[in-house]
Amino acid sequence: MTSMSLARGHVEVLQFLRDRTSVVFTFLFPALLLLLFGTIFGDSYDQAGVSASQVYASSMLAYGILTTGFVTMGAGLAMDREDGTLKRLRGTPLPLTSYLIGKLILVLTMAVAEAALLILVGVVVFDMPLPDASHWLTFAWLFGLSVIVCTLLGVAVSGIVKHARSAGAILNVPVVILQFISGVFIHPITQLPTWLITVASLFPVKWMAQGFRYVFLPDSMKSLEAAGAWELGRIAMVLGAWCVIGLVLCLATFRWSEKDR
Amino acid sequence: MEAIEVTGLRKTYQGREAVAGIDLVVARGEIFALLGPNGAGKTTTVEILEGHRRRNGGDVRVLGEDPGTAGRSWRSRIGIVLQDADDAADLTVTEMVRHVAGFYPEPRTADEVIELVGLTAKKTSKIRTLSGGQRRRVDVALGIVGRPELLFLDEPTTGFDPEARRQFWDLIRTLAGDGTTILLTTHYLDEAEALADRLAVLAGGQIVAEGTPATLGGRAAAGAKVSWQEGDRTRTEQLADPTELLRKLVADGADLRTLTVTRPTLEDTYLTLIGARK
Ligand SMILES: Nc1ncnc2c1ncn2[C@@H]1O[C@H](COP(=O)(O)OP(=O)(O)OP(=O)(O)O)[C@@H](O)[C@H]1O
Ligand SMILES: [Mg+2]
Numbered sequence: 001m002t003s004m005s006l007a008r009g010h011v012e013v014l015q016f017l018r019d020r021t022s023v024v025f026t027f028l029f030p031a032l033l034l035l036l037f038g039t040i041f042g043d044s045y046d047q048a049g050v051s052a053s054q055v056y057a058s059s060m061l062a063y064g065i066l067t068t069g070f071v072t073m074g075a076g077l078a079m080d081r082e083d084g085t086l087k088r089l090r091g092t093p094l095p096l097t098s099y100l101i102g103k104l105i106l107v108l109t110m111a112v113a114e115a116a117l118l119i120l121v122g123v124v125v126f127d128m129p130l131p132d133a134s135h136w137l138t139f140a141w142l143f144g145l146s147v148i149v150c151t152l153l154g155v156a157v158s159g160i161v162k163h164a165r166s167a168g169a170i171l172n173v174p175v176v177i178l179q180f181i182s183g184v185f186i187h188p189i190t191q192l193p194t195w196l197i198t199v200a201s202l203f204p205v206k207w208m209a210q211g212f213r214y215v216f217l218p219d220s221m222k223s224l225e226a227a228g229a230w231e232l233g234r235i236a237m238v239l240g241a242w243c244v245i246g247l248v249l250c251l252a253t254f255r256w257s258e259k260d261r
Numbered sequence: 262m263e264a265i266e267v268t269g270l271r272k273t274y275q276g277r278e279a280v281a282g283i284d285l286v287v288a289r290g291e292i293f294a295l296l297g298p299n300g301a302g303k304t305t306t307v308e309i310l311e312g313h314r315r316r317n318g319g320d321v322r323v324l325g326e327d328p329g330t331a332g333r334s335w336r337s338r339i340g341i342v343l344q345d346a347d348d349a350a351d352l353t354v355t356e357m358v359r360h361v362a363g364f365y366p367e368p369r370t371a372d373e374v375i376e377l378v379g380l381t382a383k384k385t386s387k388i389r390t391l392s393g394g395q396r397r398r399v400d401v402a403l404g405i406v407g408r409p410e411l412l413f414l415d416e417p418t419t420g421f422d423p424e425a426r427r428q429f430w431d432l433i434r435t436l437a438g439d440g441t442t443i444l445l446t447t448h449y450l451d452e453a454e455a456l457a458d459r460l461a462v463l464a465g466g467q468i469v470a471e472g473t474p475a476t477l478g479g480r481a482a483a484g485a486k487v488s489w490q491e492g493d494r495t496r497t498e499q500l501a502d503p504t505e506l507l508r509k510l511v512a513d514g515a516d517l518r519t520l521t522v523t524r525p526t527l528e529d530t531y532l533t534l535i536g537a538r539k
Contacts, residue, residue, distance in 0.1 A: 007363050011352065018351040018387075084346035091311060091341040092364045092407070093333040256313075 001098055008094070008102025013109055016072075026072060027110065030064040031117050037185070038126050050221060057122030058216035059184045062146070062208035064114040066175055069107050069150025070157070075167035076103065077158035081255070090256050100155065107151045115143065128216060135215045138232065142211040145239040149204050152246025159253025182206035187213075188224035197226050204242045207235040262325055264289045264411050264442040265310060270319035272305050272466075279305045281466035282319070287444055287459075292437050294453040295446040297463035298535055303446040304344050306463070307415050310444070311341050324411055337365050340409030342400050342417050344446075350389035354380055357388060358402050365407035374402040379428050393420040401429065405436065412436065414445040418452060430455055450528045462534050470534050478530040490519040 017023060037060075038053030080086045089099055122128035131139075154171075161167045181196050182205040183189035189197060189206070200206040206226075213221060214230040222230050265287035272280040280302045287293040295303050308314045310321065312328035321328060326335050349357045355371050362368035369377075375384050378398040383391060388399055397420050404412060414433075418426050426449075433456055437443055447453055453460050454474045461471040462478070470478045484501040489510065500506060503522055510517065525533075 004364060007360060011356070011360050014356070015349075015351045080348070083348045083350070084343065085348035087313065087343065088346055088348050088361075088403070091313065091336065091339075091343070092361060093337040093366075094364045095333065 001095055004094055005098040005101035005105070008098050009105025009109075012076075012102050012106035016106060016110070026067055027114060027117075030060055030067060030114060031121050033063070034060045034118060034121055035125065038121075050217060051126065053126035054122065054128040055187055055213065055217065055221075057118060057126055057128045058212045059187060059209040061115055061118055061212040062182070062205055063175075063179055063184050064118050065111050065143070065146045065208065066150050066178070066205060068110040068114050069147055070154040071168070071171045071175060072107055072110060073103055073151050073154025074157045074161060074171045075164065076106075077155060078161040078167045079164040081158075082164040086256055103155075104148075104151055107154075108147055111143070111147050122216070131215055138211070139215045142208070142215065142235070142239075145236070145243065146204070146208045146211075149239055149242045149246055152243065152250055153204075156246055156249035156253050159249075159255055178203055178205040182209055183213075183226075184209050189226050190224065201226070201238075204239055207238045211235045262289070263287060263322075264291070264324060265293075265444065266320070266322040267306075267310070268320045270306065270309065270321060271317045272302070272309060272314065273317050279466050280309075280316075283463070283466070283468050285461065285468070287442060289442055290437065290440050291458045292433065292443045292445070292456050294457035294460040295444065295463055296448075296450070296453055296460060296531060297446075301463040302466040303463055304415055307413055307444065307446060308343075311339065311413050312336075337407060338410045340404040340407055340412040342404035342412075342414045344415040346400055347396075351387060353385050353387055354391075354399055354402075355384045357399065358406055361403050362406045367408055368406050369408055371406070374406045377405070377432055378402045379425060394422060394425060397421065398425070398429075401432075405432075409441060411442045411444070414443065416446055416448065418447065418449065426452070450526070450531055454527045462531060464535055474527055477527065478534045480525055480527070480530045483525045483530070485522050485524045487520070487522050489521075490516050495519075 034056055037056045041052040041056070077086075086099075119128075119130075123130060157171065158167075161170055178200070179185045181192060181200040182203065183200070184205065186192065187209075189200070192200075210225055210230065211232070213225075214232065222228065225231070263286050265285060267283060267285040270280055270283050270285070271278065283306065285306075295306065297303050305314065309316050310323050310328055312323075312331060315329060323331070324335060324338055328335075352360070354375060358374060359371040362371055372381075372384075375381055378401050380395060380398050380402065383395055388396065391399065397417070401414075401417055404414065404417075418429055421429060430452070433443060433445075443456075445456070457474055459471070459473055460477060461468050463469070472478070472480075475481055482501070484499060485503045486497060486499050487503045487506055488495060488497040490496075498506060507522070510520070
């Protein structure tokens with residue numbers, strides 16, 4: 001089963017890389033946004049030693065993972081259902097788990113590359129300092145949990161995407177809304193009305209962004225967070241809970257084909 | 262044990278019956294063809310047998326198991342060529358065939374099946390760039406790469422050129438010769454005649470005739486039509502057995518340069534069967 005999962009992963013990555021437009025749009029878009037936001041808002045922060053562009057560079061990691069995980073997975077599954085990939089595979093002894101692990105490998109590969117690109121832009125263009133080892137440790141579990149949550153939710157949401165061609169439109173609605181209310185595009189998040197912060201706190205993106213800011217920004221920046229603290233424990237808890245919710249949703253909504261219910 | 266045993270199979274879509282109670286037995290090693298007009302229920306039936314669709318009623322045994330619940334080991338024993346697929350467009354022929362081969366316990370090699378379907382010249386091409394018939398041959402390659410005991414082919418030769426079709430027929434005969442059971446649907450009656458040991462005609466979700474290509478729909482008993490020239494006149498006679506008439510014509514010294522003896526083709530029989538239903 002392991003070899004089949006790896007083979008699926010290989011084929012997924014291969015197919016993704018060969019589809020140039022999707023490479024450019026899903027992959028380079030977050031980095032372009034970062035360049036844009038970072039350049040427009042530049043140094044406009046009161047906090048000493050931190051620029052707005054550095055805040056964007058760290059928060060944007062949440063966006064990068066969300067698009068690679070949620071959008072790639074959601075749209076990819078809808079596409080696989082439509083073009084017959086899933087049906088083909090279902091007629092073979094390939095276990096469903098191997099198919100899903102293959103997708104996870106794709107998402108993980110893309111997310112690692114995406115994160116590396118965003119960090120690179122942050123460091124090279126916006127002088128973002130790299131953190132110490134203990135912060136990288138936090139980065140590791142935060143990154144892992146974020147990828148799993150986004151991937152699971154992507155699988156779950158693909159169940160309600162009827163046609164692959166509408167996938168992008170449907171999936172980007174929650175993505176864009178969450179960016180605005182979760183402190184990715186607009187930070188300090190405390191500028192938002194309290195109720196909106198409460199709403200954002202129910203979803204994983206706010207916690208992902210907060211966590212990445214902890215990793216890359218100086219400790220003093222915690223005063224700009226909703227709770228005035230980094231809340232690492234709570235981040236882990238919320239993301240862990242979303243893993244469970246995502247898994248349950250996946251199992252409830254997964255369909256092999258559009259036609260036969 | 263038979264390869265396929267179906268009794269009283271029913272399938273409804275939104276309350277409308279697409280398969281209305283069919284019985285079917287396909288023996289091991291047999292080539293069985295399912296014919297029928299568009300919308301007759303062929304794909305529905307075949308996909309239920311493949312485990313792709315759920316049935317609403319009836320008993321189905323495929324290689325001794327219920328396809329609705331059968332597991333991976335069962336899937337490793339069947340091969341499927343779906344009516345339409347356009348997956349894996351960005352992979353090359355070899356990449357895709359090799360990939361799928363990796364799912365089976367004792368697969369054929371990629372090169373071997375690519376050769377069998379006549380795609381060797383195209384094996385490093387992306388599937389996206391293949392012509393319709395070439396793309397279809399990839400589907401066939403993927404269907405047989407796992408060395409199936411039972412092969413389902415839903416209109417496998419759509420888009421094949423005449424030569425490719427002959428090649429495909431040879432391939433199917435070879436597979437059958439090795440003991441593979443084959444269930445195929447087709448709209449080409451010459452294909453059914455050339456390949457099938459037995460066949461059934463499906464119309465409106467029901468089997469309207471079943472038999473061998475020679476006997477289907479009373480074809481063997483339908484007799485022959487004899488026609489010949491007598492002076493300026495064309496004479497035609499329809500007889501159960503033309504032997505006597507032919508003997509007499511020879512004895513009488515009739516002009517036999519224009520003599521024809523025709524028996525209903527499978528296509529005639531089929532059209533009569535379908536027409537009679539309307
Ligand atoms: N998923 C579906 N939902 C609703 N109706 C369906 C579905 N699939 C098939 N049908 C209907 O069931 C009937 C049988 O369809 P099926 O695809 O089995 O026919 P077929 O014999 O394979 O036809 P063809 O020769 O055109 O391939 C048709 O009337 C079709 O419209
Ligand atoms: Mg069909």
